[in-house]
Amino acid sequence: MTKKIDVDVSVLLDKLVTDLTPLLAINPVIIGIHTGGSWLAEILHQRLAINEPCGSLDISFYRDDFSRIGLNPEVKASDIPQDISDRHILLIDDVLQTGRTIRAAMNEIFDYGRPASIHLCVLVERNGHELPIQADYCGMTLDLRPDQQIKLTGPEKLSLMVGDLAAGDNQS
Amino acid sequence: MAELMNIHIQGGRVIDPANNIDRVEDLYVANGNIIASGDAPDGFTADKIIDATNQIVCPGLVDLSARMREPGQEYKATLKSECAAAIAGGITTSCCPPDTTPIIDTPAMANMLTHRGREIGLTHILPLGALTNALGGKTLSDMHALHRAGCVAFSNANHAITNTMVMRRAMEYASSFDLLLILHANDPWLSDNGCMHEGEISTRLGLAGIPEAAETVIVARDLALIEQTGVRAHFARLSSARSVDLIVQARKRGLKVTADVAIHHLHLTEYDVSDFNTLCRVIPPLRSERDRDHLRTAVEQGDIQAICSDHQPHERDAKLAAFSEAEPGISGLETLLPLGLKLVHEGVMDLNTLVTRLSSGPAALLGIKAGSLSAGCLADICIFDPHEEWLLDSAKLLSKGHNTPFKHWPLKGRVNTTLLAGNIVYSRV
Amino acid sequence: MRQHLQYTDNGKLRHFLSIEGLKKETLQQILSTADKFTQFGQRDIKKLPLLRGHTVVNLFFENSSRTRTTFEIAAKRLSADVINLNPGTSSTSKGETLLDTVNILEAMHTDLFVIRHAKSGVAELIARHVPDHVHIINAGDGQHAHPTQAMLDMFTIRQYKSTFNELRVAIVGDILHSRVARSQIHALNTLGVHEIRVVAPNSLLPSQIERLGVHAYNDLQQGLEGVDVVMMLRLQKERMQNAYIPSEQEYFNLYGLTTESLAAAAEDAIIMHPGPINRGLEISSVVADGPRSVILPQVTNGIAVRMAVMAMVLGGEGNG
Numbered sequence: 021m022t023k024k025i026d027v028d029v030s031v032l033l034d035k036l037v038t039d040l041t042p043l044l045a046i047n048p049v050i051i052g053i054h055t056g057g058s059w060l061a062e063i064l065h066q067r068l069a070i071n072e073p074c075g076s077l078d079i080s081f082y083r084d085d086f087s088r089i090g091l092n093p094e095v096k097a098s099d100i101p102q103d104i105s106d107r108h109i110l111l112i113d114d115v116l117q118t119g120r121t122i123r124a125a126m127n128e129i130f131d132y133g134r135p136a137s138i139h140l141c142v143l144v145e146r147n148g149h150e151l152p153i154q155a156d157y158c159g160m161t162l163d164l165r166p167d168q169q170i171k172l173t174g175p176e177k178l179s180l181m182v183g184d185l186a187a188g189d190n191q192s
Numbered sequence: 193m194a195e196l197m198n199i200h201i202q203g204g205r206v207i208d209p210a211n212n213i214d215r216v217e218d219l220y221v222a223n224g225n226i227i228a229s230g231d232a233p234d235g236f237t238a239d240k241i242i243d244a245t246n247q248i249v250c251p252g253l254v255d256l257s258a259r260m261r262e263p264g265q266e267y268k269a270t271l272k273s274e275c276a277a278a279i280a281g282g283i284t285t286s287c288c289p290p291d292t293t294p295i296i297d298t299p300a301m302a303n304m305l306t307h308r309g310r311e312i313g314l315t316h317i318l319p320l321g322a323l324t325n326a327l328g329g330k331t332l333s334d335m336h337a338l339h340r341a342g343c344v345a346f347s348n349a350n351h352a353i354t355n356t357m358v359m360r361r362a363m364e365y366a367s368s369f370d371l372l373l374i375l376h377a378n379d380p381w382l383s384d385n386g387c388m389h390e391g392e393i394s395t396r397l398g399l400a401g402i403p404e405a406a407e408t409v410i411v412a413r414d415l416a417l418i419e420q421t422g423v424r425a426h427f428a429r430l431s432s433a434r435s436v437d438l439i440v441q442a443r444k445r446g447l448k449v450t451a452d453v454a455i456h457h458l459h460l461t462e463y464d465v466s467d468f469n470t471l472c473r474v475i476p477p478l479r480s481e482r483d484r485d486h487l488r489t490a491v492e493q494g495d496i497q498a499i500c501s502d503h504q505p506h507e508r509d510a511k512l513a514a515f516s517e518a519e520p521g522i523s524g525l526e527t528l529l530p531l532g533l534k535l536v537h538e539g540v541m542d543l544n545t546l547v548t549r550l551s552s553g554p555a556a557l558l559g560i561k562a563g564s565l566s567a568g569c570l571a572d573i574c575i576f577d578p579h580e581e582w583l584l585d586s587a588k589l590l591s592k593g594h595n596t597p598f599k600h601w602p603l604k605g606r607v608n609t610t611l612l613a614g615n616i617v618y619s620r621v
Numbered sequence: 622m623r624q625h626l627q628y629t630d631n632g633k634l635r636h637f638l639s640i641e642g643l644k645k646e647t648l649q650q651i652l653s654t655a656d657k658f659t660q661f662g663q664r665d666i667k668k669l670p671l672l673r674g675h676t677v678v679n680l681f682f683e684n685s686s687r688t689r690t691t692f693e694i695a696a697k698r699l700s701a702d703v704i705n706l707n708p709g710t711s712s713t714s715k716g717e718t719l720l721d722t723v724n725i726l727e728a729m730h731t732d733l734f735v736i737r738h739a740k741s742g743v744a745e746l747i748a749r750h751v752p753d754h755v756h757i758i759n760a761g762d763g764q765h766a767h768p769t770q771a772m773l774d775m776f777t778i779r780q781y782k783s784t785f786n787e788l789r790v791a792i793v794g795d796i797l798h799s800r801v802a803r804s805q806i807h808a809l810n811t812l813g814v815h816e817i818r819v820v821a822p823n824s825l826l827p828s829q830i831e832r833l834g835v836h837a838y839n840d841l842q843q844g845l846e847g848v849d850v851v852m853m854l855r856l857q858k859e860r861m862q863n864a865y866i867p868s869e870q871e872y873f874n875l876y877g878l879t880t881e882s883l884a885a886a887a888e889d890a891i892i893m894h895p896g897p898i899n900r901g902l903e904i905s906s907v908v909a910d911g912p913r914s915v916i917l918p919q920v921t922n923g924i925a926v927r928m929a930v931m932a933m934v935l936g937g938e939g940n941g
Contacts, residue, residue, distance in 0.1 A: 081661075081669045090633065090936025093650050097660050131666040395827035396641070398741040398765030398800055403828075467626075468742035509718060514740035514763070 022171075022183030029178045032143055032159030033060075037067050039157050040110070040141065044068060048110040048139065051075040053125050054096055056114030056172040060143055064112060075100040082124035098128065105133035114172035116142040116158070119151035144170055144180065196614050197239035198222045200232065204244025204575060208251065209548040210555075210564035219249060221571040224614035228567055240616070242609055244575050250547045251563045252284025252572030252610060254554040256374075256452050256500035257428065258525060260286070260317075262308075264293025269505040269592040275314035277525040277591035279618040282574035282607040283501070285555070285562045286315050290322040291349040297322035297333045299341035306342040314617050316572070318560070320374060321346045323362050329353040332362055336369055344558050347374035347428070350475060352410070354380065360417050367423035372559065374426050375414050377435065378476065382406035387516045389431075389479040393462040399515060402477050404432045411435045415442045418449060426557055427451040429502055431476035433486030440495050450557040451495070453487050454502035455531045456522055456597075458540075460484070464597065470511040470518035471597035474502075491549060492541040498554040499546075501528040505593020523586075523593030531598065533578060533605035543578070571614040576607045626748060634933045636748045636757045639766040640807035647933075648775065648811055654929035655776050655922070661698075662925060671932055672701035676731045679705045680722070681760070682738040687896065688760055688770075691920070692735045695927035704731070723747050727755055733935055734758070741765035741800075756934045758927075764800050770895050771804035773926040775812060777919050778850055781891050785812040791844050791886075792835075793820040793876060794854030794903055797827045797865075801895045802854055810834045820844030820876065824865045841876050845885040853878055853894040856903050869902055878904040883913075891915045 050070060052061025058076045065074040080095040111125060122140060129135060141157040146164055164170060169185045172178060199221040206229065207214050213229075220228045220236055227233055258278065261269040278286050288305055290296035296305065302319045309317025321343030325331045328351070335346055346366060353359045366373055383406045388394050390401025411427060415438060418425045430436060430453050439451050456474065461481050464472045472478055490496045504521025511518050532546045541549075551574075555563030562572060586599040610618035627642055629635045634647055661669055677696040679689050689705060696703045708722055723734065733756045736744050741763030748757040761767040775785075782788060790809055796802045796819045809817050810833075817835040819826065826837055838844035845851060856872060866872050878892065892904075892914045900906045909916060 078657075081657075081671050086671055086936055088937040091654060091932050093653075095654065095657055097657050127670065131668070132664060390828045392829040392832045395829055395833065396803070398763050398803055400764075401828060468745055512718065512720060512746075514719070514738070514746060515742045516740050516763070 022181045025170075025180050025182050027160065027180055029143070029172075029180060033063060033067070036064065036141060036143075036157060036159050040064065040068060043110065043139065044070070046108045048108045049075060049102060049104055050110050050112060051077055051100065051129070053111070053113040053121060054078045056143075056174070057112045059172070059175045059178065060114060061112040064141075073101045075102075077125050077128055079121060079124040079128055082128045084120055084124065100132050103133060104129065104135050106136050109135045109138045110141060111138055112141050114143050115170055116140070116145045116153070116155050117148045119149055119153035122153050123151055143172060146170060196222070196224050198237060199571075199611070199614065199616070200236075200238035200241045201244050201249055201573070201575065202241055204247050204249035206249045206565065207544055207547045208565040209544055210251070210552040211566055213565070214544055219565065219573070221573075221611065221614050224571055226565055226567055226569050226571045226573075229565070242575065242616075246579070247575050247577050247608060248543070248547075249565075249573060249575050251551040251565055252574045252612065253282050253529065253550045254285040254558070254560075254563050255283045255503070255525070255528065256287050256498055256554050256558075257289055257454075258283070258286040258501055258503040259291075259505070259521070260288055261505060262292070263304075268507050268510070271308050271317070272312055273590065273592045274503070274505065274525065275309070275312050275317075277589065278315045279610040279612065280590050280607060281501070281526040282529050282576055282610055283525060284315050284572035284574070284610065284612050285318060285560070287318045287320050287344065287558075289349045290320050290347060291327060291351070295322050295327055296320065296338070296343065297325050297327070299334070299337045302338055302341035302343050313612070313615070315612060316562070318342070318344045318558075320344065323348040323366075323373065324353065324358065327351040329355060329358055332365055335366055335371055339369065339371055344560055345372040345374050345426070348376065350376055350378065352376075352378050352380045356413065356417070359414070360421060363417055363421040363423040363425070367421050370424065372424045372426060372557075374428050376428050377407045377410035377414060379406045379409045382409060385516070387473060387477070388465050389462045389477040391462055391480060393465055397465070397468060397515075404434055404479065404483075407432050407476060408434045408438060411438050415439070415447065415449070418442075419445075419447055425449050429454050429457070429476055429500075430487065430496065431457055431479050431483065433483045436486055436490045436495060440490075443495075450497045452498040452500050452554070453491060453496050455499050455524060455528050456502070458484065458488055458491065458499070458535060459531060460597065465515075468515045469597060470513065470515055471522070471595055473511075473515060473518050473520045474522060475520045488535065488540045492545060497549065497557055499528070499532060499549045500554070501525050503591075504595075505591050506595045507592075508594070511595050521595065522597065523589065523591045523595045525591055526589055527584065527596060527598050527603070529574075529576060529607060530584075530603040530605050534603065537604055571611050573611040574607060575609040576605060578605045580604065580606045582606055626745065637768055637930050637934055638744045638748055638757065638759045640768045640771050640804045640811065641766070643811065645811050645813075648772070648808060651772055651926065651929050651933065652776055652779060654932065655772075655925040658698075658925040658928045659922070662921075667698050668700055669698065670700050672696065672699035672935060675701045675733060675935055676729075677701045677703050677733045677735060677931065678726055678731045679703065679760075680726070680734050680736045681705070681707050682736070682743070683761070685737060685761070688737065691923045692760060692927055695924050695931060698924065699928055699931060701733075701931070719743065719747065720750055723751065727751065732756060733931065735760050737761045739763055758930060758934060761800055764798050764803070766804045767800040767895075768804050769923070769927050769930055770801050771808040772930065773919060773923045774805055774852065774893060774895070775808050776922045776926050777893065777915055778891070780918065780922070781915060782849060785809070785814050788814040788850060789816045789818070789848040790814055790850040790852065791818040791820055791848040792852045792854065793841065793844065793878065795825045795856050795860060795865075796821050796830065796854065797825045798857070798860075799854050802852075803833075805852060806833050806835055818844050818848065822866060822875070825860070841882050842885050845882065848886045849890050851878065851883070851886055851890055851892045853892065853903050855895065855897065855899060873902055877902065878908050880905070880907055880911075883908055889913070893919060896920070
């Protein structure tokens with residue numbers, strides 16, 4: 021059973037835009053992680069008025085649980101329009117929990133080239149870290165029970181939904 | 193060998209087609225022979241009573257082809273194991289094709305097999321002599337001597353005689369002594385390296401096919417030569433409707449030709465090969481449904497006079513290979529009667545017809561004294577329960593060959609007791 | 622029966638043995654997954670970590686450096702370890718059976734075998750005898766099937782023709798002996814093309830081929846009339862020796878794809894060939910190297926398609 025939580029996503033986005041503005045000085049490349057991160061990346065890319073196109077990553081081929089869950093039939097293409105060598109990357113995702121998605125994303129980015137730095141920005145950072153990865157910028161932090169999950173729904177009306185974890189669900 | 197007992201077979205339904213008998217009555221056996229039916233003969237006291245109530249009592253089955261693999265291929269099976277399997281299938285007379293190693297083209301080999309058969313004492317072994325030396329299709333074998341040594345008929349097994357002149361001479365020579373020829377119709381060039389019926393399934397599976405013409409071309413050829421030479425001939429293991437038609441026409445013209453079919457050709461078709469099932473690799477190949485149905489009708493109507501097991505036991509590795517590399521053949525002694533009964537249950541033929549095709553029919557075409565329950569005949573008797581339902585477990589077969597595609601088939605009908613020359617050689621109860 | 626063998630009980634692809642028996646969704650998933658892999662082929666680092674830790678054995682009983690190489694490249698791009706074995710006929714002469722070879726390798730913890738063999742049905746035979754965690758991909762068995770070739774052909778068609786629904790496809794040549802043709806026919810039918818034609822003299826057409834859902838033609842002109850895709854097949858030179866056809870010259874005159882014969886096809890028809898090409902026998906150089914030939918893209922696509930098949934077959938069952 022899921023329910024919408026009483027948080028206005030646009031308020032979180034406003035906060036992120038404010039926090040991220042100083043970063044524009046280093047001319048970052050924005051890359052969003054499918055699917056939620058891509059929606060957010062598009063919005064932030066527009067609101068931060070960045071000229072260069074926004075990139076997107078599908079980490080399906082870099083997940084660490086391929087042997088268990090196999091190929092995602094809905095895998096989309098990764099698209100990094102520019103050469104990222106020596107560039108600063110602003111990596112965007114919706115929820116940071118275990119950190120495995122971010123690890124996979126970083127592995128994938130390094131297969132495209134050697135970036136100068138990677139800054140991580142997420143909408144929600146929650147408890148349940150399994151790897152030493154944390155967000156540099158985050159809209160809000162949240163503590164949930166281990167059997168609960170938080171998801172960003174969209175792309176039309178972005179909202180955050182909290183629900184109980186179904187058996188076998190994957191956590192990011 | 194056990195002492196000969198007086199045996200009273202009580203209350204069974206006796207089906208004896210040779211004498212036109214189908215009724216419930218008792219049979220009496222003494223000194224290895226059937227001595228009477230109905231009422232006990234005067235002074236008869238039974239040493240053993242076999243209760244045959246609700247069972248069928250018929251002549252021991254006569255099987256036109258069973259490869260016992262001895263001598264030469266004892267790693268596949270032996271006379272001892274296969275004779276045990278035969279009687280479990282109610283078979284009391286087994287014809288051994290000549291393609292043993294060494295080949296049955298000398299009287300010594302024929303004698304050896306007959307002798308071994310008697311020694312084992314489970315089923316009568318009748319050797320089939322080679323028609324040509326070494327089955328090579330070039331020179332004639334000592335047919336007369338082989339006949340004297342016990343060969344009831346002559347065959348070149350699956351080695352085609354392609355030289356028509358040699359075939360003609362073989363027929364002429366055999367006809368001088370009224371010897372029976374068993375012919376396997378196959379044109380090796382048309383068969384080429386085919387391994388299944390040429391048709392839709394061979395196309396799907398990408399397997400080289402054996403066209404129907406490979407059989408009919410030779411049936412037609414041999415019929416012409418039979419007509420020319422007047423030899424007594426029998427066509428073995430027909431696989432196609434067209435062949436049946438050719439033979440029927442020939443019989444209408446007065447030719448004395450007979451034919452048999454292997455039991456599996458009355459059940460299986462090319463579709464049974466659909467998943468590369470090597471257990472369905474046989475020669476001649478399983479053909480279309482139309483062919484199977486036509487063969488069934490021919491058996492029912494008597495255009496085919498005998499059904500045989502075409503027993504070919506194999507070791508496991510022989511079938512564990514690519515389809516075209518697997519050795520052909522089905523282990524079929526123990527399923528001959530049950531699969532025949534399946535045809536009766538499906539309404540393809542009645543029980544009397546089945547028993548005829550399995551006993552008196554083959555006996556008559558071979559010209560041997562068997563397949564009959566007349567008083568004075570050797571007591572070769574099969575007693576079976578036509579109703580018992582069972583599942584075939586290939587691991588439990590008595591034959592050393594477990595290569596049967598009929599495993600897990602539900603069967604109805606099972607042999608309970610088999611007598612050979614008045615001895616109970618097999619009893620399941 | 623073959624459908625059941627290729628899928629696990631949960632409907633996941635377990636073995637890739639033949640197109641026959643596969644669902645349309647599976648074929649479509651292979652195509653879309655291959656699409657993604659194509660893009661990675663344009664990166665400098667072409668490797669993906671998907672199959673790291675897995676061992677892929679190329680078990681080629683029948684030689685083919687071209688196919689084996691593409692499977693090897695595909696496996697390495699997915700970071701798998703690759704072993705190439707060419708048992709050829711030497712094992713069988715030692716009395717070692719097919720299954721013995723497989724058992725030995727499997728004892729070395731291999732989970733994927735890519736098998737090519739000269740006899741039909743071998744991939745399936747092996748697949749029936751391996752334990753649950755072992756997977757088999759058929760790289761060509763006798764005259765029966767060559768499913769990865771058919772898939773890369775479908776992928777190539779999709780690249781140039783976008784949809785399958787209205788396509789008329791002609792397959793020309795030695796259909797009788799061709800595992801590629803059989804797999805192509807099944808794939809084209811499953812993906813729902815409008816019409817499939819096979820063009821050959823009767824001596825090179827298999828018995829009852831129309832039952833597979835094709836129309837048979839003996840005349841090349843008529844067979845190519847208005848088709849959108851022309852798939853040429855290789856003719857082995859020994860067919861002349863075994864009385865299937867008279868001479869190379871006659872074959873080329875009647876069935877060779879030249880600029881003239883190609884004119885009967887649609888203006889934007891594409892020309893395909895699984896390779897290697899016999900120039901001047903089944904196809905003229907002008908056409909093979911011409912603007913409508915997609916023979917080279919076929920080869921490139923072979924890598925992405927084989928990556929897709931390996932990934933689908935080796936991936937876990939999960940819920941994903």
